[in-house]
Amino acid sequence: MIRARLIAPALLFALTIPAAPAAAQTGGCPGVRVPGAERAVTSCLDDLTTAGTTRSGHTDPADWAGLVAPGTVTPSGVPGVQVDGYFPDTSTTNTNHGWQHDAQFVLRLPRDWNGGLVVAGPPGTREQYANDPIIADQVLAKGYAYAATDKGSTGAAPATPGQRPGASIAEWHRRVTQLTRAARATLTGHYGHAPTRTYAAGLSVGGYLVRWQLEHHPELYTGGVDWNALIFTPDTSLLTTLPPALRAYPAYADGDPAAHTALLTAGYPAGSEPAWAFSFRSLWTPLLHQVRTELDPAYTGEDSAYDLSARPRSVHRAIARISLTGRLTRPLISVQGSLDALTPPSRYAAAYTRLVADADRTRLHRTIAVPGGPHTDGLTPLAPDFRPVLPAFAAAFTKLEGWTQCRR
Incomplete structure (x- = not known):
């Protein structure tokens, strides 16, 4: 988070x-x-x-x-x-x-x-x-x-x-x-x-950093575990997934069924709705502004209207400089909650899986889906269907130990 x-x-x-x-x-x-x-x-x-x-x-x-x-x-x-x-x-x-x-x-x-x-x-x-x-x-x-x-x-x-x-x-x-x-x-x-072994581990942005380290520094790491990881790629990042959420949520909060459909179409999973009000207030709105200010400081419009495809090439070059490639050099286990309303799995987990496959590194990547998992475990009180991800993360770390020891 x-x-x-x-x-x-x-x-x-x-x-x-x-x-x-x-x-x-x-x-x-x-x-x-x-x-x-x-x-x-x-x-x-x-x-x-x-x-x-x-x-x-x-x-x-x-x-x-x-x-x-x-x-x-x-x-x-x-x-x-x-x-x-x-x-x-x-x-x-x-x-x-x-x-x-x-x-x-x-x-x-x-x-x-x-x-x-x-x-x-x-x-x-x-x-x-x-x-x-x-x-x-x-x-x-x-x-x-x-x-x-x-x-x-x-x-x-x-x-x-x-x-x-x-x-x-x-x-x-x-x-x-x-x-x-x-x-x-x-x-x-x-x-x-x-x-004798060094592992990288992290949640959200920390998970993005795990992936980046394992793509670039095989000399330092034995493997890693990421948890609901953020990504930056030319096609997928908070700059592409958050504007539709910001545009649709106010109408959804007013009861517009079309806005609900728009959020689902944007990738936010059905069942994650109890986290949307908190996410809109405390995550989606400030995060889009933060990342947009960092990567596209010349933009002067409303963040909810942001369209990356219409921005200058310099913005795309800035994103490319910090993008993941999927070219893993060490084993990685990705843990992804199914009801994550910040890094929805159909956008984030799926995008990184495609990158890894395109880079022919599938042998180095495993994904564990956690039914009912929100972005952070602190959100579990918001809905009875939300489930903590921490137990799956701990189990994934144990799996990583076994996997990497077998490779030694």
Whole structure:
């Protein structure tokens, strides 16, 4: 899920990793060095999961609000070391720890390490703690080290005038890559050997980042799991799927059956209607503006009237620069809720499946459909037919482990 705030700009940065400054420490806990980090603060904790970090102040529950179904019980009781810090950056919208600094990250290093690493980017413009209950808790309980980034973009300002369209989204890619490289080096120094396997995982925008990483960096990853993943392609993105929803929803809310038909025709699945009012207010309207501002800042019309096919070639080039190709280099499992009203499966899951097939990479891709799954599990109270996706995501991760171990 993407928070209703705009994509923040940030400058390009090098992927080379300079020497790290001296690591800070808290409470006598030996400092852990994170190569390339401008700041790294180490804490030894009795429990690295949200059950412990919520009590100790080493997570931010507001960052994962709305992502977990009521009553969800997550694993707990994983002692180890947490490192909070940031990489060099010029933007200052992430206020965690009072640092006023973007490109923040969190690393969690369990005492009983299984030799693996899981890396995640957050949904939308949430921060580095967004995936704590839905991804971090699940993999920490298995013994994995965990690393997450804020992607360098957390603020409410639109793209900086004059910035190349799509630059903020391109930074998301680089920040995940940067953290993965730094985390692998950190684990090598902390445990005495490099991770034996590294997985990417993510929800929504985070799922898009999983796909992009697996398409571009076979040297870093063993495989990945995405969950209701967003996509950017020349033909499918929020720029193509949201305008019809914005045009039809007001009339649908007034009881117009033709508008209901228009939303179904646009791909929004029958049965997802209980999520439409929330989606229109908190997702569709702000998200279209955010993405349109980032990729087509010269557009001056109403967002609901946006027609990508009529926009200049420069806009299509901007989209092409951040588009997925389907050319997977490592195994990927995609988990897709059947009642997702932000990335409807008939548009998003189907489009990526076609890309993978066209790239002749079907052998590297599996899809798991979750009946009744909405975009995020926090939406499940809206309808009795909505079902949490988290159990399927956890099961998919276990399947990925087996799949990739068989390939070794």
